[in-house]
Amino acid sequence: MLQTIAAFDRLGEENAFAVLARATQLAAAGRDIINLGIGQPDFRTPDFIVEAAVKALRDGHHGYTPAVGILPLREAVAADLHKRFAVSVSPDEVMIFPGGKPTMFMSILMFGEPGADILYPDPGFPIYRSMIEFTGARPVPVPIREENNFAFSAEETLGLITPRTRLLILNSPANPTGGVTPKAEVDKLVAALARYPDVTVMSDEIYDHILYDGETHVCLLQYPSIRDRLILLNGWSKTYAMTGWRLGYAVWPGKLYDYARKLAVNLHSCVNAPTQYAGLAALTGPQDEVAKMVAEFDKRRKVVVEGLNRLPGMSCATPKGAFYAFPNIKHTGWKAKPLATTLLEDSGVALIGGPDFGVLGEGYVRVSYANSTENILRALDRIGEFLVTRKAA
Numbered sequence: 505m506l507q508t509i510a511a512f513d514r515l516g517e518e519n520a521f522a523v524l525a526r527a528t529q530l531a532a533a534g535r536d537i538i539n540l541g542i543g544q545p546d547f548r549t550p551d552f553i554v555e556a557a558v559k560a561l562r563d564g565h566h567g568y569t570p571a572v573g574i575l576p577l578r579e580a581v582a583a584d585l586h587k588r589f590a591v592s593v594s595p596d597e598v599m600i601f602p603g604g605k606p607t608m609f610m611s612i613l614m615f616g617e618p619g620a621d622i623l624y625p626d627p628g629f630p631i632y633r634s635m636i637e638f639t640g641a642r643p644v645p646v647p648i649r650e651e652n653n654f655a656f657s658a659e660e661t662l663g664l665i666t667p668r669t670r671l672l673i674l675n676s677p678a679n680p681t682g683g684v685t686p687k688a689e690v691d692k693l694v695a696a697l698a699r700y701p702d703v704t705v706m707s708d709e710i711y712d713h714i715l716y717d718g719e720t721h722v723c724l725l726q727y728p729s730i731r732d733r734l735i736l737l738n739g740w741s742k743t744y745a746m747t748g749w750r751l752g753y754a755v756w757p758g759k760l761y762d763y764a765r766k767l768a769v770n771l772h773s774c775v776n777a778p779t780q781y782a783g784l785a786a787l788t789g790p791q792d793e794v795a796k797m798v799a800e801f802d803k804r805r806k807v808v809v810e811g812l813n814r815l816p817g818m819s820c821a822t823p824k825g826a827f828y829a830f831p832n833i834k835h836t837g838w839k840a841k842p843l844a845t846t847l848l849e850d851s852g853v854a855l856i857g858g859p860d861f862g863v864l865g866e867g868y869v870r871v872s873y874a875n876s877t878e879n880i881l882r883a884l885d886r887i888g889e890f891l892v893t894r895k896a897a
């Protein structure tokens with residue numbers, strides 16, 4: 505008989521995928537479902553990017569590539585980082601992956617083991633905790649608080665570091681809160697990290713283009729003092745509406761690069777070739793589509809925040825980045841998960857309960873505004889009606 509493998513009981517999932525599956529099932533059964541649950545842009549990948557992939561296939565780029573990615577793409581990533589953040593990165597530090605996730609998977613695998621602590625944001629992307637638990641390391645949540653505009657606090661983070669701490673995971677702009685940590689706070693954290701030279705930092709900056717109100721992105725590569733222990737996670741999924749292509753990159757320090765390369769060889773060999781050419785076109789081509797998408801998200805952000813703040817019992821801080829609002833529902837009388845489930849079943853609005861992002865997510869739901877303004881307005885109407893007509897479960 506097959507044995508149960510304990511590590512797999514500890515491995516979690518992303519409930520957003522389960523909600524998407526249920527929403528799709530209800531829609532297939534004829535229900536009118538508005539999906540504010542999903543974390544992917546509702547725009548099409550810009551045409552010139554699609555064409556670059558088609559051309560790559562026609563040109564015969566359909567074989568294996570180097571495990572670390574094709575050189576022109578790694579050069580383009582290095583050039584882009586230089587252009588945007590004035591940092592000098594060698595293409596030999598850049599590795600191309602099938603999405604952003606493999607970088608967090610590999611980083612956590614490298615540092616996670618029984619006896620190790622890994623710090624991660626709560627509420628935060630659920631895969632961080634899932635993977636930490638899988639490795640047998642102790643997950644140590646860093647609270648992300650509404651009172652602090654959903655930024656991480658340097659002081660609170662530093663207070664959680666112990667001699668067992670191996671890895672610190674940061675994420676700004678953040679999923680699920682839309683929080684953006686101010687530069688002064690990052691400065692403070694990085695300065696104090698000098699006292700903890702054995703702590704490696706994994707900075708998940710996958711939403712770095714999606715910022716509002718004139719915010720500029722603080723890239724952790726801009727801090728030379730931690731360059732030798734910084735892993736940067738980024739990718740094309742959110743910025744270029746390319747979630748289904750599976751394309752991401754990491755910048756790895758020192759010998760971690762070779763560890764990651766070996767993992768890639770063992771796991772996926774390389775990212776499929778035409779996708780890499782699409783990524784190259786995305787980085788080297790015109791960026792106005794990105795600006796247009798962000799401007800559209802910004803319009804919807806205002807609609808969502810205003811609308812949520814008008815609903816009985818809800819209050820919503822204005823997110824400064826990504827495409828999520830994280831309204832406080834504590835005065836609605838509902839717990840987050842029953843609210844999300846009942847809303848979907850009864851009113852056909854999909855959103856995600858805050859606890860799917862960590863224990864500190866109770867009292868909140870995540871509303872993705874990667875949907876049309878029209879649908880957002882219809883969803884707000886439905887939620888409003890639901891809250892006045894339904895008793896809390």
Ligand code: PLP
Nearest residue numbers: 543603604605629679710739741
């Ligand atoms: N990091 C964060 C914070 C995310 O929200 C996501 C996707 O939702 C990812 C990483 C993973 O991105 P990808 O789809 O490129 O693997």
